[in-house]
Amino acid sequence: MPLYLPIAELSMNIFLVIGMGAVVGFLSGMFGVGGGFLMTPLLIFSGVPPAVAVATESNEITAASVSGALAHWRRQGVDVKMGFVLIAGGAVGSFIGAQVFTYLRSLGQVDLMISLAYVLFLGSVGGLMFWESVRAILRQRKGIVPKPKSREDRHKAWIHALPFKMRFRKSRLYISALLPLGIGMFVGVLAAIMGVGGGFVMVPAMIYLLGMPTNVVVGTSLFQIIFVTALTTIFHSVNTQTVDIFLAVLLLFGAVIGAQMGARMGLRLKAEQLRALLALLVLLVCFKMGVDLVVEPTELFSVGEGGGH
């Protein structure tokens, strides 16, 4: 059944759209990730203009994060103060990202930027995650239990030397506000240019850089993603008018159904196995994007709307 999307200005099969949402929802439910890094490339591969894919996906992630954040909120798993500091940084980052996005779109280089960002970040995060989970699986087989590091050891000396220290009671931290501000800003830029929530950067940064306790990491990450992707949606709406609400709602509909099934599947697998599988998936998307950049395209020309106005 074809459905005309008035903002994307193209006609897509409604079942294909819901199906894509369901597949990505299944994977994100299984791995406990947002899924933006899968959805945006999938939309692009299926013919949605990259600018529409990125902006619309921001809108869908807002919706997808609300239910997750609510669940963590009920379990007291959100550090609101930390969340707002991250959001403050994220707002600035998202604004910068959206400006860069708009500028590169007028130059016809936005597709290149999206691909490069994906290859770079998915490649490094996927690679690290894969290496870490393989090591964990191997250690487990040999029966070695790694010594947990104390929280003080995790913090490097330069982190304690930073000014503007702030107390985050829920995370039991006393650190410089510059650090979460900087992380938030960086993730905000990624959210705006890649159409992702940025959890794949935010969560490791919270654990390894900020040293937050794991019980508040995911909830706080989701909490800040709601606000940052909401801002990103507004910036893209104002700058490029590329947010398609209808596409976002249809994707969400599929994703909600898929996520329920995926979460059940995820319970059957071990954490290390899940992480290794997720890492492979991330690397696969990265590989596909990378190949498209390197291999000579069959059609060297492309058509675009007039820029610079």
Place this chain on the structure above:
Amino acid sequence: MRVQLFIAGLFAFIFGSSAFALVTDLSNKRIEIRYSFDGADLILFGAVGSSAVDPTSDEFDVVIVVRGPEAETVIRQKQKVGPIWINANSLSFPSAPGYYAVAASRPLADIASAAAFESYGIGFDYLPLLARTERGLAAPDPEFRAALFRLQASQDLYRQERDQVTHVGEGLFKTDIRLPANVPVGEFIVETFIFREGSIVARNRIPLAVDKEGFERAAYDFAHNYPFWYGITAVFVALSAGWLAGVLGKK
């Protein structure tokens, strides 16, 4: 029934006034894009009168050209920079038609000579198109011009010899022209040319409008005229949908 009445009316009109050699009409002068829009078929009827051609005895050919609204269109060419392929060169066509279809009753080459089509500016090879260069508007680089037609044709937006004009008989002809789902909105012009022995003996043009309607129009206007409030709405929709999904998912 409506078609027959329409054809009867055409005949009365043509043979009643000898001043008009050619009359055409569309089944639908206004194409509406709604949620289920998956492209449309444009049906054009026409008849030639006796002043130019005696329809009962003379052979004639029909060429129909449909042009969509003109818009600035940029063609970009990828080049290898280091290990990757990036958009390097680009050429802007300030007024390329958003849609361009040529339908004919026979293969174009059989209807008239290339020189004739060139002088009339009909067809992919002869449509007058200028590109923006440093020296102002000029004839485009042929490689980019060819790429524009190739790319738009692959999107079904530029069509040549894909839609057939059929002779119904007695000077009547009819054609179906396909408008794909990604057709641009705006004012279209449908031009009909009657060829005899390789040159145009009659021509006319009628307008056609393609527009988003109802909810689709409202959503598009809202997004483009009030982008900030559209963004706020998008966020609000997402928040409520997400909340609803959370509530339903818990049960």
